[in-house]
Each structure stands twice: as structure tokens, then as C-alpha cells.
Amino acid sequence: MLANTEALFQAVTQLSQPITLLLLVLGIVIGLIIGILPGLGPPIAIALALPFTFYLDPVPSIILLLGIYSAAIYGGSISAIAVGIPGTGAAIATVQDGHKMFSAGRGGEALGFSLTGSIFGGLVSVVCLAFIAPLLAEFAVRFGPRENLAISVFGLMVVVRVAGQSLSKGLLMGALGLFLTTWGLDELNGTERYTFGSYHLYEGLPLVPFLVGLFAMSEVFISAERAHHKIQFNQSSLKVKLPGWSTLMKMKDVLLRSSLIGTVIGIIPGEGAAVGAFFAYSEAKRRSKKPEAFGTGIPEGIVAPETANNATVGGALVPTLTLGVPGSPAAAVLLGALIIQGLSPGTQLFVEHPDLMYAIFIGLFAINILMIFIGLVAIRFAARLIMVPTSVIVPTVMLLSFVGVYSVSNSFFNVGVMLGAGILGYVVRKLGYSIAPLSIGFVLGPILENSLRQSLTLADGSVQEFFNTPIGLTIYAALALTILWGPVSGRFKRRQIS
């Protein structure tokens, strides 16, 4: 980042306009609310606000949309923790430990950990964006089919790690998730696969309705079974507790690692907050001294995915701003907003508009700081949700899920998919399967299949060409190390003992 004091001054002047400051707050509030609602995630939230930016200057409009983006990703985790329903895909990994902790009467604490992690991840990724964006862009353009394949194969390792108690059951769910993504028209040659004669299925099973069904509806049915149970909690769980300095220091490795994982995954076009969060969760579990404690409701299980999913925001902006290639669906809408403002995101953007670059960096920083305060207000309410009887939660969440997935694209078909996924999720959860690997398989499936097939096209029959990817080979090597590390270090320790 070249120091350009004039542009910096311009950026600060534009940011300190009252209208910009107002939009900053407004963006965070809107984003939080929409993020909390099941089904409606960051892309919809940004698209809804887009028409207002037609009447604004570039800096206030981008600040409004960035505020919505950051807060919507964070908002998803509030409902994940308090109701067990990820408001957005980004919050799926948070459900596992977050909701367990909440149900165990430590809601205020759980929400505090999630807020802290989110802010930390957001800030680290802004710093990365501000200082090494061109370097990161260089990395992002190197990601083609072969590199995406390597990262997807790595993602399959995550399935293994969140498999739950039974490995074979976890793998079955992971494979089922992958299989279900093959429905619809084959992206590479237009072949109809399992469309059952309905054009509604040409696009396959839609991601958001599927995930909302899998998590929210199955949770609704399971909650209904216990509608008359009294939830045990003590008054202290209602109070939001932010983790203290010593707790944070204990978790500094998890925080830093997850921030970097989130930023890097965010950079890779086409991956997203959900994948970043899962990677961070599984990495924290692998490194932990007590991996078996993950999934039972521990702080690390909340902090890791929450830090990572907010770190993807800064990461996703790297290719969006420097290449004109959105790093996530939400970033795609943001890109559209910039283009409407008459800017051409691409390699020239920051050269031609350094003041905009500074405004984005400083604005994102301010958004993350302000989110602490607005977030605190929101989670104070959320912590009290434990006092709401299950009998009220069940019908309300059911209605919200119905309306939420319908609103994604005004599609009644979406509601049907959600219901089907909900019944599937309910049956498998009742039979002791974990739905986490199913959802990861469903997220990874399209990337895995398409990158595999395109890599083979690129290789044109040559094995050497297939592995002609330094980044890919590095990822494969890292994968091999993480698999082998356990047994090797275990044997080494045993030898020392004997």
C-alpha cells in the first residue's frame, strides 16, 4: 500500500460525513436482522439495499453495503447459537458447539465468544486486505480447476473430522451430500441428471433451502418432541459475558489461525464463508489436545468458525476489488453496486481511485469496531430467548423458515425442497447420524466434481499435466502431513516412552 496522504485525507473526509456515519450504523442493524432470519443471507440483504445506493455517492453506498455484508454474516451465528438454526450457511459450523453451550445454560457466554471471534476475524482480514491486497490478488488468479480440486479434496478431510461418533455413518452422510449435488443439469454438458421430468430441478437442489431444511426444520421436529420439557438454566446465563483477556490469550492460536484460514478461503473465488468456517473448525479440532470435546459445547468450537467466517469478508473483497471476480455471492452483488457507481473493479481500480481504497479499508475497520456495540445489544436479547417456551419457538421458526426460503427467489419449489431436506435431516438425526458432514458434502460437491472434470480436460491424458500445479501440490502435501502427522508423532512418542 503506497502512502498517499492526499487520497487518505479525502477518504477520511468522505467517511466522516454525517450521512455516511448514519448509513454505517443502519447497514449494521439491517444486516444483523436479515442475517438472523433463516434463509435470508448476505447476498439477499445486499441486493435489497442496492436500489438505495443509486442515489448515493460511491463511498456512502459501499459503506452501507459493507456494513450489511459483515453484520449479516455475524447475524447468522446469533440464531445458530440461540435457536440451533444457522441464519446463513456461514453459521452452520457454529451450531455444533454454539447451540450445545446455549442449551447447557451458558448462552450469554456462547454469544460473547461468537461476537469476540467475529470481530477479531473481521479485523485481521481487513488488515490483510489493506496491506497485502495486491499480493493476495496474485494468489487468487492462480486458482483454476486443478487448485480448486486440491482444496476440495482437502475439504473432504473436514467431512472425516466432523463425522461424529461413527466414522462410517459420517462418511455415508458426506457422500450423500456430494451425491445430492449432482441433481439437475450437468453444468459441463447440459445432461439432465435426476430431474424426474421437472424443470424445477434443472438447477438441482437449491443450496439455501436445502440447508435451512436440514438444520432448521429437523431442529423444529426434534424440539417439538420436548415441547413440555422445562429448560434448565440459571439467571447468570442470561447475562452476556465477553471473554476476558486471559481467556483470549489462551485462545490466541485458534483466533489467529482461524482468521488466516478465513481470509485465505475467502480469497479463493467460488469458495465461501461456510467452507472457511468448517475448515477453521476442523483445524482447531485437529490441533486440540482434547479433540473429542468438540461438538459438546466448548468455546474453541464457537470461536474457530466464527472468527473464520467473518474473516472471509475481507478475503472475498480481494478478488472482487482487484480482479472484478467476486469471492462470494454476496461480494458479487457488492461488485454490481460498484459497477453501477461507474467504477470498473479490476486491476485498475485502486490505481485510478486510491481514495476509494482507503475509504473501504478504514470503513471496514470502523464497521467491525461498531459491530461490537450493536452486536452486544442484539445478543442481550438473544440470550433471553432461552426463556421463551419451546411451544412458541416451534411454530414461529417453522413459519420463518417457510417464508425465508420462499423469499430467496419467490419460489414455492424452494419450500418443497426445504421440507424434504427437513424430513431427511430429522430421520437421520433420530438414527444417530450427524448432519454436519451432509451439509459440507452438499457445499463442496459442485466444486469437487467440476474441478475434477475440468482438471482432466486440462491434463488431456497426461498425469504430469494433471499435477502441474505448484499451489495444488502444496495443498496435497499439507493434506498428507495432516493425515500422517497423528500416527507418526504417536509412534515417535511411544518409542520415547519405551
Place this chain on the structure above:
Amino acid sequence: MSCGTIPGVAIIPVSWSGLRTDMLTQRLSNIVFALVIVAAAVWFAIEAQGFKAAGLLASSGLPSKFFPQLTLGFIILCAIVVIALYGTKKYAGSDVASTVYKNATEARQGLAVLAVAVASYIIWSKFGFIIMAVLMGPLCLVAMGIRSPKIYIVVLLLTGFVYVVFTQLLNIRLV
């Protein structure tokens, strides 16, 4: 543990009249579920043989059926392992002896709310959103055996609130 027939339990793979929740063990249900999975996977794999490319658009290295069949093969393999684990007594899993539902009440409530969800979907498609939204809350509460009128009022108020938020604030047409 309470006994007696459970209406609506027919959705669960194993079903015959007079089924009692204490007969629906994890072991039995899991084996049946895994068998259903195997059968379905075989059917899907055979179905994949019939995939026809729509045109000659850029030949990709692998045919369309490769990835579905690969994942289905893996699903079958895992399902067989699950069957084998539940089949042998050695399986260390803690849930072999336990049942899917703790008691008949829980089973009835869970499955009845599931039925309400399905019914709501049908009502929405046949009679429109408003009728569905008004019925969904009370039906759920009846399904869970809730008697307190206060809860009914709270749920209906929340229904109205959700409707207003989506139609007025988010400008979404709910019909």
C-alpha cells in the same frame, strides 16, 4: 415406558400396526434405514446409466454419470459397514440397545408437528399464504398438545409480526 399404538408412526421405515416405541430400537431402525439407502443407491446408479448428453458441447474428460455413480458406490459401501456394525454384537456404539424415541408422547409430538409442516405446505399451494400462516401456528400447538390460550395468542401475534416484516420491510410478495 409407555406402550400403545402411535398414530402417524408409519413415516418411519419399519411400520406395522401395533408398533410400540420400545420396539423401535436404534439397532433395528438403523439396519432398515441402511438397507433402504442401499436399495435407493442401487436404483440411482442404474438410473445414471441412462444419462444422455444434450449436445456435443465441449467433451469433458469424464461422463456425466461418473461422479454420481462414484458417490453412490461409496454410499453403498458405508451403508454395508453400518449394517455390519449393527449386525454384530461387538459394535461398541452406545446406542445399540436404546430406542429411537424415549416414549410414545415424544414420538407423537415430533411426528405430528412434521405432519403439520407437510399439511402447511399443501395448504399454501392450494389456498394461499394467508390461510396457511393463520393455521400453521395453532395446528403446531395442537400437535404438541399445548392447552394454554396465552401461547396461542402469542404465536398468532408473532405470525402477524413475521408477515409485516417480510411484506412491508423486505417488500416481498407473499401469496
Place this chain on the structure above:
Amino acid sequence: MKKFTHIAAAALAALGLTAGAANADYPEKPITVVVSFAAGGNADIVQRLQAEEISNQLGVPVNVINKPGGAHIPATMSVLEAPADGYTIFNWSPPSFMVVPLTRDVPYEPLKDFVPLFASISASNALYVRSDSPYTTFEEFLEGAKENKLTMGVNNLGAPPNLSAVQMANEFGLEFKTIALKTVPATMAGLIGGQVDVAVGQVASIYAYKDEVRPLIILDNNRRAFFEKDLPGVRTVGEAFPGKEAGVWVHGGLAVKAGTPQPVIDKLLAASEVLGTDEFQAKLPKSVGYHWVHGPEGVTSLIQEGVDLYSPILDGLGLLHKK
């Protein structure tokens, strides 16, 4: 009492009982525009700008809904499933009205099931290499492509850039390994990052990547007005190699379901007139090409031109869907 009759009329209109009366009051509730592309792309942002303008004209909100994927069929059909009352409008584009119906069995006929209102967004394709590529001219590229099987980047298989690439390969006897990178900007980024050796982008793609890419040729037969603005001095295939074919037809606009009452169509046509003005076009991003055709007749013949252009091309490639 007046209020009551108004509400009653609205209720009846909502039930579709008083179609005649409703036409006079059109529009009295928000209008939905269905876009078959994901939010954020050129088609989407132009549509959002237009929606805002139409909304100002008609005095009701015009909401844009994205239904991407599925070869654009789910989006197209969702408009045909809605009543023909002018409250659900379709953003048509080359895939939904041209390429997909020509190449596969679809449950609709564009010109029979829809009444097009106007055509606005447009584009032409160009062939790009990296700026450090050894190929500085199209002729050098032809030499190189004959010696080695190069990797070709396009956005989607079957989309106009891909068809341009296939047609070029056929005309000049070349063979490529084709990789689909989903969007035009992603294709350009893939080119810059070395994922592909050569890519088909749009003429206006140059703005975001000025220093990184080099245009070789415009994949079109004839010169069009905006070429000189975007890619000054770059030849078209028709100019460089008379006799070689390079056809492209990229247009998009709005259409309503056939059977929509004429008064409603007239109101929408009047409201969309402003979209052809210079004032409105000045608001568009420079990466957007615009070719304004207003009215069902003009657009229908424009679409027919596209059918006449692409049918033989697709037939030659064995892709034409024979009914």
C-alpha cells in the same frame, strides 16, 4: 364507502375476477422482474437500473428477483406460471430466448409464449491473450494454435462466447481444450492468472484489465458503433478475413407473458420509453453495450435475426435441436 369499494375492487382484482377494471388501474401493486442471472452481473445491474426508472414512471415498486441456473429454464417458466397481468415481467437474454431453445427441448416457445417489450443490453465478443503472450497479432495466434493445442477460456459452455470460440475453431481449423470459468470477469482473471492461454471475453471487458490483456480480434462479421470506443484499431474477423464467418447475437430486454391485456402492454411500453434516452444511457456503466429497440414488432424481428444467425451455426456443430 368509497374506501370500501376500493378495497373490494382490489380484492376482486387480486382474485382475477375483474380483469377489465384492473387494466385501467394498472399498476396498483408492486411489479416483479425475474432475472435469470445471478445478482451482480451486467444483466442484473442494468435490469436494476431500469427497474428503478420504470418504478419512477409507474409509481409502484419494481422488484428484481434473481433465479439463476438450470439453463435459464426455471426462471423463464416461473414467469409463465404467473398470471398474464403485467405484474411479473421477464428479463430475456440470449440463453433464455435463443441458445437454449435452439439447442434443447424446452417447455416454452419464446416468441409464442412471450410478448417482447424492448431490447437494450448488447455485447460483442473479442479474443484476448495475456499482455506478455508471444502472440501479438491474430495471425501469430493462428500459427501458434495450429502447432499446440491451446487452452481456451470461456464463461459457460453453450453461452455466446463459447459459440464464438467454437465457430472460430471451425472456420480456421483449430482445436482447443475448453475450460468454463462461469463468468466473463472470471474468464479474464483466469487468463491473467495463466489458467488458460486464450480467452473469449466481451469487447468492453478491456476496461477492468487494460494492462494485463491484449485483444487480438473482434469475433464479429461487421463493425458496430461501440467497437471503436472500446477497442480502437482492433479488426473484426469479417474485416481481417473476408469470407470467414463470425456471428454473434447478444441482446437482452424485457418481455411479458403472452395474453397480457393490451392496455397493460401499452402502459409498460410508455413507461420504458425513457430507457432509450441518452440521459438514461449516460447512467450505465461503461462496461455495458446498449442497442435500443423499442416495441414488440422491432424486437421480434431482432430475435428472428438471431435465430437465422445461430440456427445454421448450431446445425453445423451438431447442436441444433430438431423438433
